[in-house]
Amino acid sequence: MAAEAADxxxxxxxxxAAETFETREAEVVAALHGERLDKVLVALAPEFSRSHxxxxxxxxxxxxxxxxxxxxxxxxxxxQRVRLELxxxxxxxxxxxxxxxxxxxxxxEHLLVVDKPVGLVVHPAPGHWSGTLLNGLLAxxxxxxxxxxxxxxxxxxxxxSGLMLVGKSLPAVTALVRxxxxxxxxxRYLAIAHGVPAAAAFSIxxxxxxxxxxxxxxxxxxxxxxxxxxxxxxxxxxxxxDAVSALxxxxxxxxxxxxxVHLASRGHPLVGDLLxxxxxxxxxxxxxxxxxxxxxxxxxxxxxLQFRCAPPPDFAAAWAxxxxxxxxxxxxxxxxxxxxxxxxGGR
Numbered sequence: 001m002a003a004e005a006a007d008x009x010x011x012x013x014x015x016x017a018a019e020t021f022e023t024r025e026a027e028v029v030a031a032l033h034g035e036r037l038d039k040v041l042v043a044l045a046p047e048f049s050r051s052h053x054x055x056x057x058x059x060x061x062x063x064x065x066x067x068x069x070x071x072x073x074x075x076x077x078x079x080q081r082v083r084l085e086l087x088x089x090x091x092x093x094x095x096x097x098x099x100x101x102x103x104x105x106x107x108x109e110h111l112l113v114v115d116k117p118v119g120l121v122v123h124p125a126p127g128h129w130s131g132t133l134l135n136g137l138l139a140x141x142x143x144x145x146x147x148x149x150x151x152x153x154x155x156x157x158x159x160x161s162g163l164m165l166v167g168k169s170l171p172a173v174t175a176l177v178r179x180x181x182x183x184x185x186x187x188r189y190l191a192i193a194h195g196v197p198a199a200a201a202f203s204i205x206x207x208x209x210x211x212x213x214x215x216x217x218x219x220x221x222x223x224x225x226x227x228x229x230x231x232x233x234x235x236x237x238x239x240x241x242d243a244v245s246a247l248x249x250x251x252x253x254x255x256x257x258x259x260x261v262h263l264a265s266r267g268h269p270l271v272g273d274l275l276x277x278x279x280x281x282x283x284x285x286x287x288x289x290x291x292x293x294x295x296x297x298x299x300x301x302x303x304x305l306q307f308r309c310a311p312p313p314d315f316a317a318a319w320a321x322x323x324x325x326x327x328x329x330x331x332x333x334x335x336x337x338x339x340x341x342x343x344x345g346g347r
Contacts, residue, residue, distance in 0.1 A: 021061075021085045021086050021087050021088075022085075022086045023083060023084065023085050023086065024044055024045060024083070024084050024086060025081060025082065025083045025084075026044050026081070026082055027079060027080070027081050027082075028040060028076045028077065028078050028079060028080045028081075028082060029078065030078045032076065032078070033076070033077060033078035034075055034076070034077075035075065035076060036072065036073050036074065036075060036076075037057060037062070037064070037069055037071065037072055037073070037074045037075075037076060037082075038050055038053055038054050038057065038072040038073070040076055040082060041053040041056075041057070041062065041082070041084055044082060044084055045084060045086060048086075048089070049089075052089050053072075053084075054072045056084070056085065056087055057069065057070055057071070057072045058070060058072075059087075061084065061085035061087050062082070062083070062084050062085070063082070063083040064076070064080055064081070064082055064083075065080055065081055066081075066083075069082075094124035094129040094130065094132075094135075095124065095134070095135075095138065095145075095150075096135065096138065097135065097138040097139035098130060098131060098135035098136060098138070098139055099136070099139040100131070100135070100136040100139070102114050102133075102136050102137075102140060103115040103116075103117070105163070105307055105309060106305075106307060107168075108168075109168060109169065110167065110168050110169045110171070110172035110298075110299060110300045111165070111166070111167065111168060111172055111298065111299060111300075112137075112140075112141075112151070112165075112166040112167075112168055113163060113164070113165060113166070113294070113307050114133070114163075114164050114166060115161075115162065115163060115164075115309045116133065116156050116160075116161060116162060116163075116164050116291075117161055117312065118158075118159055118160070118161045118286060118312055118314070119158060119159065120132070120133055120158065121133070121158045122134065122152060122155045122156060122158075122164070123149060123152060123155065128158075133152070133164075134149065134150045134152060137150045137151060137152070137166060138150055141168060143168060143169065144168070146170070147167065147168075147169075147170060147173055148173060150166075151166045151167040151168055151172075151173055152164075152166055153165055153166070153167055153173060153176040153177050153180060154180060154254055156291055157257065157260075157287070157289075159286035159287050159289075160287065160289045160290065160291065161289075161290045161291070161311060161312050161315065162189070162290045162291025162292055162309060162311070163187075163291045163292070163293070163294045163307055163308075163309055164291070165185070165294065165296070167299065169300075171299070171300060172299040172300055173299075174299075175299035175300065176296075176299050179296060179297065179299070180254060183252055183253070184296065184297065185294065185295070185296040186250070186293075186294070186295040186296065187250070187251045187254075187291060187293070187294055188248060188249070188250050188251075188291075188292055188293035188294075189248070189249045189250075189251070189259055189289055189290060189291050189292060190246070190247070190248060190249075190289075190290045190292050190311060190315070190319065191246075191247045191248075191249050191259060191263065191270055191288055191289050191290075192244055192245070192246055192247070192270065192271045192282065192284070192288035192315075192318055192319065192322060193244065193245050193247055193263050193268040193269065193270050193271065193278075193288070194243070194244055194245075194268055194269055194270075194271060194278060194279070194281075195241075195243055195244070195245065195267060195268045196233070196236045196243045196245050197231065197233050197245060197247075197266070197268060199233070200232070200233045201230075201231070201232045201233070202230075202231055203228060203229065203230050203231070204228070204229045204231065204262040204263075204265070204266060205226075205227070205228040206220040206227060206262060206265060207220065207221060207222065207223065207224030207225055207226055207227060208220060208221065208224045208225055208227045208255040208256070208257075208258060208261055208262075209221035209223070209224030209225060216275070217257075217275060217276070218255070218256050218257045218258075218260075218261045219261060219265075220261060220262070220265045225253075225255055226253060227252075227253045227255045227258050227261075227262065228251075228252040228253055229249055229250070229251060229252070229258060229259055229262045229263075230249065230250040230252065231247055231248070231249050231262075231263070232247065232248040232249075232250075233245055233246075233247055234246045234247065234248055234323060235322055235323040236322065237321060237322045244271055244281060244282065244322055245268070245322070246319060246322040246323045247263075249263075257275075257276075259289060260273055260275070260276050260287060260289070261276065264276035264277055264278075270287045270288050270289055271284050271287070271288040271318070272284040272285055272286045272287050272288050273286075273287035273288070273289075275287075281318075282317075282318035282321050282322070283314060283317055283318055284314055284315070284318050286314075288315060288318060290311040290312070290315050291309075292308060292309060292310075292311065293306070293307065293308045294306070294307045295307075
């Protein structure tokens with residue numbers, strides 16, 4: 001799926017235009033004379049939060065004496081008639097199927113391997129209650145509705161592209177979670193970072209936790225969860241503050257934002273990663289990170305599997321600027337993929 005389409009899906013509100021909802025009507029009693037509209041609605045529909053009811057007012061789901069009422073602070077008079085459409089909260093409606101053209105590299109009855117595009121959110125969360133990979137998985141196969149998180153066993157950030165494993169059966173999900181925890185699933189990423197690391201190959205082993213100064217960031221924090229990233233410098237472009245490097249990163253753990261945090265802690269934030277100090281460069285406006293390779297044992301048969309996928313066009317173009325002599329290497333990764341037992345699947 002194109003990144004632009006994924007962005008649209010992730011940002012859209014759930015479409016309520018074609019849906020029918022339960023409605024409630026009541027006359028404003030004397031005890032509520034002079035009260036705000038939103039407070040009257042709380043009495044009419046106490047199972048909903050006041051903030052949700054305010055959003056329904058703003059979205060045109062409330063009428064007063066037959067006319068739309070769109071101001072929550074409006075004072076009502078005894079005898080007026082209020083009508084409310086009981087539209088569920090976005091959060092409660094998040095876990096529903098939404099068909100989308102997933103890029104499936106491998107599929108059998110237990111395992112799905114997808115190439116996640118830039119812009120696709122993996123799991124519903126505030127601000128992204130629809131159009132997520134989970135919604136797509138619920139539409140892709142019926143069993144996803146019976147599995148924890150729809151079978152998702154690890155995540156990629158919205159603006160990180162590449163390979164993701166998804167379990168299609170409970171035994172497979174259990175085995176994948178176990179193998180990831182035991183560090184038996186090998187994950188390799190391509191990254192473009194600011195600056196030039198002094199060593200051609202090095203490991204960053206530093207604990208990661210929520211940044212105590214910002215809830216939206218992670219950070220290297222004493223006492224955080226152990227985390228290790230192996231880094232290989234493949235090449236560099238430019239000098240001084242304008243230099244950038246092409247890196248291969250191997251995860252030994254899977255902490256939130258791990259590669260982004262580890263590299264930033266060494267003074268090499270990812271190109272385009274504004275959250276951790278990176279800046280747009282080489283035509284990239286988002287973090288320069290792509291999950292390019294997975295190696296694992298099949299969760300049920302234990303057959304050895306290996307998957308590779310090429311980065312999307314924006315990353316590939318930037319990569320070619322840093323490593324022109326290897327410009328074809330990343331692009332040929334998908335062609336060299338070995339899906340192991342079975343054959344790639346798709347719909």
